[in-house]
Amino acid sequence: MTSKPTLAVASVVAAHGIRGAVKVHLHDPESESLALGRTVQLGADGRYAKIIESSRVPGKNIVRLQLSGVGDRDQAEALRGVELHVERASLPPLAEDEFYLEDAIGLAVERAGASPSLGVVVGLTSNGVQDLFEVEWSGADGHIHEWLLPVLPQFIEDIDERRLLVRLPIGLLPAALELDEAP
Amino acid sequence: MEKIETALKEGGRRVVKTWSRRSTILPTFVGANVMVHNGHKFIPLFITENMVGHKLGEFAPTRTFRGHSGDRKGKK
Numbered sequence A: 001m002t003s004k005p006t007l008a009v010a011s012v013v014a015a016h017g018i019r020g021a022v023k024v025h026l027h028d029p030e031s032e033s034l035a036l037g038r039t040v041q042l043g044a045d046g047r048y049a050k051i052i053e054s055s056r057v058p059g060k061n062i063v064r065l066q067l068s069g070v071g072d073r074d075q076a077e078a079l080r081g082v083e084l085h086v087e088r089a090s091l092p093p094l095a096e097d098e099f100y101l102e103d104a105i106g107l108a109v110e111r112a113g114a115s116p117s118l119g120v121v122v123g124l125t126s127n128g129v130q131d132l133f134e135v136e137w138s139g140a141d142g143h144i145h146e147w148l149l150p151v152l153p154q155f156i157e158d159i160d161e162r163r164l165l166v167r168l169p170i171g172l173l174p175a176a177l178e179l180d181e182a183p
Numbered sequence B: 001m002e003k004i005e006t007a008l009k010e011g012g013r014r015v016v017k018t019w020s021r022r023s024t025i026l027p028t029f030v031g032a033n034v035m036v037h038n039g040h041k042f043i044p045l046f047i048t049e050n051m052v053g054h055k056l057g058e059f060a061p062t063r064t065f066r067g068h069s070g071d072r073k074g075k076k
Helices: A073-078 B002-010
Strands: A005-018 A021-026 A038-041 A050-056 A063-068 A083-087 A099-100 A109-110 A120-127 A131-138 A143-148 A156-159 A163-166 B015-019 B034-036 B044-048 B074-076
Touching: A005 A063, A005 A073, A050 A073, A109 A120, A143 B044, B002 B015
Parallel strands: A109 A163, B015 B034
Antiparallel strands: A005 A021, A005 A083, A021 A063, A038 A050, A038 A083, A050 A063, A099 B074, A120 A131, A131 A143, A156 A163, B034 B044
C-alpha cells in the first residue's frame, strides 16, 4: 500500500492556559494516538515533540496537550493550525482485515471481476454515521463526475498498493458505470 | 417503504433511492442499502439497528463536509 511513514491525527485549534498547553482537535474521535509519552511531529516536516501531559475534554473531540519544548502561551499560540503527525510504527498494529483510510486515497476503484476502473478515491466524507470515500471518474462527456462509496466491509473486498477492489449492490454507481446484470 | 422491503427480500442487492427525508426508519429496514437525497445528490446509507426511529434525512447532511482520515481504520 502507498503508505506515508506518518499519519496526521489531529490539528491544534487553540492555546490553553499560560504554560504552553494546546487544545487539539482529533481527526478520529475514537483515536488513542495522542497518549502520554508518545512523540508527535509538528507539521509534515516540522520538529518532533513529546507529549508530557494529555487529557481529554469531556464530551468533546478535543484533547489538551502539554508538549515538550512549548513552555509559554506565545509558543502555544504559534502552533495554532499545525497538524500533529504520529509515526505509524508507534501506533497499535492493524488487524489482518483492517486498513487506514488514508491509504485508500489516490487508489483506483475496481469491481471484483474484470471491469474498467470505476474512478479514483479523492477524499473522505461522511453521512454522519458511516465514512464515505469520494470517488471521481471522467465520463464519456469528458466531465469529472463523483460518486460515494460507503467504507463498509460488505462493499470493500480487498485493498492493495494499486487498487481498491469493491463489491457493490445494484444502483450505488452512476448509471453509466452500472453493469447490465447483477454481479 | 414497499421498495425497501422488496429490496430486502431480494437479499439487499439493490439500492433504493429516495427523496423522502422525512420517512422514519422502521425495524424492518435494518440491513437495507438506501440512497437519500440531500438536495444536491444521493448519499448512500446502510441501515443498522441504531438508526431505527430516526428519520432518513438525519443521515444525509445537506452541507459539504470534507473529513480528515486521521488514523481512522476501515475493514475489508
